[in-house]
Amino acid sequence: MTKRKSAAISLPEVRNRLREAGLRCTPARVAAINCLFASPTPLSSGEIVEALEPAGFDKSTVYRTLSEFTECKIVFRLDLGDSMRHYELSDVGTHAHFKCRQCGEIQCLDDFSFEISPRKHKAVRLGSVNEVLLRGLCEACE
Amino acid sequence: MTKRKSAAISLPEVRNRLREAGLRCTPARVAAINCLFASPTPLSSGEIVEALEPAGFDKSTVYRTLSEFTECKIVFRLDLGDSMRHYELSDVGTHAHFKCRQCGEIQCLDDFSFEISPRKHKAVRLGSVNEVLLRGLCEACE
DNA sequence: ATCGCAAGTGCAACTGATTTGCAAATACCT
DNA sequence: AGGTATTTGCAAATCAGTTGCACTTGCGAT
Ligand SMILES: [Mn+2]
Ligand SMILES: [Mn+2]
Ligand SMILES: [Zn+2]
Ligand SMILES: [Zn+2]
Numbered sequence: 001m002t003k004r005k006s007a008a009i010s011l012p013e014v015r016n017r018l019r020e021a022g023l024r025c026t027p028a029r030v031a032a033i034n035c036l037f038a039s040p041t042p043l044s045s046g047e048i049v050e051a052l053e054p055a056g057f058d059k060s061t062v063y064r065t066l067s068e069f070t071e072c073k074i075v076f077r078l079d080l081g082d083s084m085r086h087y088e089l090s091d092v093g094t095h096a097h098f099k100c101r102q103c104g105e106i107q108c109l110d111d112f113s114f115e116i117s118p119r120k121h122k123a124v125r126l127g128s129v130n131e132v133l134l135r136g137l138c139e140a141c142e
Numbered sequence: 143m144t145k146r147k148s149a150a151i152s153l154p155e156v157r158n159r160l161r162e163a164g165l166r167c168t169p170a171r172v173a174a175i176n177c178l179f180a181s182p183t184p185l186s187s188g189e190i191v192e193a194l195e196p197a198g199f200d201k202s203t204v205y206r207t208l209s210e211f212t213e214c215k216i217v218f219r220l221d222l223g224d225s226m227r228h229y230e231l232s233d234v235g236t237h238a239h240f241k242c243r244q245c246g247e248i249q250c251l252d253d254f255s256f257e258i259s260p261r262k263h264k265a266v267r268l269g270s271v272n273e274v275l276l277r278g279l280c281e282a283c284e
Numbered sequence: 285a286t287c288g289c290a291a292g293t294g295c296a297a298c299t300g301a302t303t304t305g306c307a308a309a310t311a312c313c314t
Numbered sequence: 315a316g317g318t319a320t321t322t323g324c325a326a327a328t329c330a331g332t333t334g335c336a337c338t339t340g341c342g343a344t
Contacts, residue, residue, distance in 0.1 A: 023291095024290095024291065024292070024339090024340055024341075025340075025341095026291090026292065026293085026339080026340070028292080028293075029292095045330075045331075046329095046330075049330095056294095057293090057294090058293070058294045058295070059330095059331085060293080060294075060295080060296095060331085060332075060333080061292080061293055061294070063330090063331060063332070064292080064293085064332090065292095067332095078223075079222070079223020079224055079277065080221070080223060081220075081221020081222060081223050081227075082221055083225040083301075083302085083329080083330065083331095084330080085223070085330090085331090098268055098271070100269065107268075109268075111260050111261050112258055112259065112260055112261060112268075113258075113259055113261050114256065114257065114258055115256065115257030115258075115259075116254055116255075116256055116257075116276070117254065117255055117257070118253050118254055119253050119254060119255050125281050126240055126249075126251075126254075126276070126278070126280075126281070127242065127278055127279040127280040127281045127282075127283060127284045128278045128279050128284055129240070129276045129277070129278040130277065130278045130279075131275075131276070131277035131278065132274075132275075132276055132277075133273075133274075133275040133276075133277070134258070134268070134271045134273065134274055134275075135221065135271065135272065135273035135274075135275070136268070136269055136270045136271040136272045136273065137269040137270050137272075138268075138269040139267050139268075139269045140269075141269060142269045142270060166310090166311050166312075166320065166321075167311075167312095168310080168311070168320090168321065168322085170321080170322075171321095187301075187302080188300090188301075191301095198323095199322090199323090200322070200323045200324070201301095201302085202302085202303075202304080202322080202323070202324080202325095203321080203322055203323070205301090205302060205303075206303090206321080206322085207321095209303095225300085225301065225302095225330075225331085226301085227301095227302095
């Protein structure tokens, strides 16, 4: 359930999500959730700042909002490199991402499964993996 | 062939690598290659700057050097997120990396193979993937 | 509905990583 | 050795993100 069906989420529903997460319902937070909800792909902090600044929200507020959301697991923060953090609502479920080196396009890979297997028996043990990122060239850029 | 056997690489050999890549052989570049060669894991720009600054090399020179190396494919640049770029000599071959969210440790996953397969038939086509990054908690941090 | 105050906000100044302009130094081809 | 395009050091600029602080505001309790 990654792609959004509706372009908007109702205020009471947003309020609910916030309260459940133990956060007060403020205009900045509502705006941030709406913004993320409307996007089919993860948004960078910069994109979210740009989206909310015209409405009068300060960038520091936006950054703080995103950190809080990340802490209470309302959003998932992706470290895609290129010194840009990206966020997506965590209710879309865990999935891998692909990022094109050339054009920067990000794809959510809901449709893919990953098999990670040690080649040798005595391979290093990995802890737990909760983010998979692939990088390369998208079809268009290839 | 990821782990280094010898701790040093001879000057003529470094010179050779540089000339082959179409780069002049300068002290800063030699120092950078030696630094990367001596490390079993990818180094961050900051770590390389710290290593070379005491010898009198300016950080801007180090950054420029690393960009040039990346352009001529002498090194491979990893975008591990956390606003930190890491570099490894590209002759160690392509392999995936694991980064611990907690302690920041980076592991080179030479011993692992990856299977990426579409779940549905009509899945999005991926372009070419040349970097795989896993993130999670290492054994120690778990 | 109103109150009190902890939580949240705007603003401006700060950080840390990386980049850039430029004049001086240097690698290397002849 | 000489000439020149390349590389370097330095200082100043960027860019994403953070922080201190005084001022507001959301909301549980009255
Ligand atoms: Mn996604
Ligand atoms: Mn590696
Ligand atoms: Zn692309
Ligand atoms: Zn760890």
